[in-house]
Amino acid sequence: MAKRQHKPDMIEGFESGAERLARWIGENALLAGGLLFTVLAMAGGWGGYTSLQKSREAKASLALEQIHGDYLRDMGARPGDIEFPELANPATADRIREEYVEKFRAVAEQHRGSVAGTLALFEVAAILDALGRDEQIQAVWESALDASAGNDRLSGLLWQRVGESYERRESWVEAAEAHQAAAELEAYPLRYWALLDAARCLVAAGSPQQGLTLYRRLQQESPDLPVPDHLRLQFRELEAASAS
Numbered sequence: 001m002a003k004r005q006h007k008p009d010m011i012e013g014f015e016s017g018a019e020r021l022a023r024w025i026g027e028n029a030l031l032a033g034g035l036l037f038t039v040l041a042m043a044g045g046w047g048g049y050t051s052l053q054k055s056r057e058a059k060a061s062l063a064l065e066q067i068h069g070d071y072l073r074d075m076g077a078r079p080g081d082i083e084f085p086e087l088a089n090p091a092t093a094d095r096i097r098e099e100y101v102e103k104f105r106a107v108a109e110q111h112r113g114s115v116a117g118t119l120a121l122f123e124v125a126a127i128l129d130a131l132g133r134d135e136q137i138q139a140v141w142e143s144a145l146d147a148s149a150g151n152d153r154l155s156g157l158l159w160q161r162v163g164e165s166y167e168r169r170e171s172w173v174e175a176a177e178a179h180q181a182a183a184e185l186e187a188y189p190l191r192y193w194a195l196l197d198a199a200r201c202l203v204a205a206g207s208p209q210q211g212l213t214l215y216r217r218l219q220q221e222s223p224d225l226p227v228p229d230h231l232r233l234q235f236r237e238l239e240a241a242s243a244s
Contacts (some may be wrong), residue, residue, distance in 0.1 A: 060111035064120050067107055071100045071123075080232045094131060101127040108147070118154055125161070138165055156188025163197060172205035180214070192222040200231060203238070212238045 074096050075084045087093040104123040106125035111117030121144040125137050141162045148154040163178035179201060195218045202211035215235045218225065227235075 054212050056111065057114050057116065059113040060107070060114035060116035063111060064149075066124075067100070068104050068123065071096075071103075074100070078140045097131055101131070108143075115151065115154060117146050118151075118158075121147070122161075134168070138162070141165060150186040152187035153189065154184045156182040156191060156194065159185075160190070160194055160197065163194075163201070167201065170204075172201045173207075176201035176205060176211075183208050192218060192225050195222075196225070198230070199235070203234070208238050209242065210230060211235075212242060 050155045053111065072079075072084075075093065076087055077084050084093075101124055104120045104127070108120035108124065110118050111120070121140050125140045125144075128134075128136050128140065141158060141227040144158050145155060145162070148158055159178050159182035164180070166172075166175035166178060176198045179194045179198035183186055183191045183198060185191060188194065195214055198215035199218065202208070212235065215238075218227075
């Protein structure tokens with residue numbers, strides 16, 4: 001793993017739309033059946049989910065909801081909680097996580113190809129992160145990408161999670177490539193946020209002109225995107241330097 005350095009100004013304090021959505025999903029989406037339904041609908045489209053209620057997708061979502069409910073209970077959470085309580089014995093918490101990382105893997109494998117089966121891999125990645133197994137998380141996202149082929153909404157979110165995984169390791173070129181892969185998916189609702197993520201990662205990678213090229217494309221294709229002020233200023237400075 002590369003030695004960590006202070007993040008460039010382009011990165012400091014920035015949270016993308018994809019990060020906000022991914023964090024919301026991680027903290028809230030599977031805590032109740034209604035919220036799980038919402039995420040499934042976001043990933044699969046409102047129109048398609050009703051017709052799948054009696055299909056394998058419904059079975060997969062039920063299996064995922066059951067395992068997640070058991071996980072919350074065993075970790076000491078109450079219905080409606082969005083955070084786990086701090087267990088008195090950290091070893092007990094890790095033992096529970098070890099048990100459930102395999103249970104979520106089993107759901108993902110048994111229901112591979114379904115939205116819920118892919119979302120089970122989100123849980124696997126979150127638990128591995130809690131266990132401090134960063135080196136295993138990338139493979140989980142790659143497996144989820146394979147399973148989500150053909151679903152641009154879900155693939156886009158997954159590509160952004162891959163990008164964020166690279167960002168944590170300060171592998172900026174790889175992060176930019178992953179975010180740009182999300183940006184190229186036309187059905188992904190956060191594709192222009194992904195394009196902005198790719199642009200800032202290229203700047204962090206020491207390729208400001210490439211980053212500026214993506215930012216110019218963003219301005220042309222989505223001029224109303226609410227780019228954070230500090231990023232807008234940074235790119236304006238890059239534009240001025242490029243013109244001088």
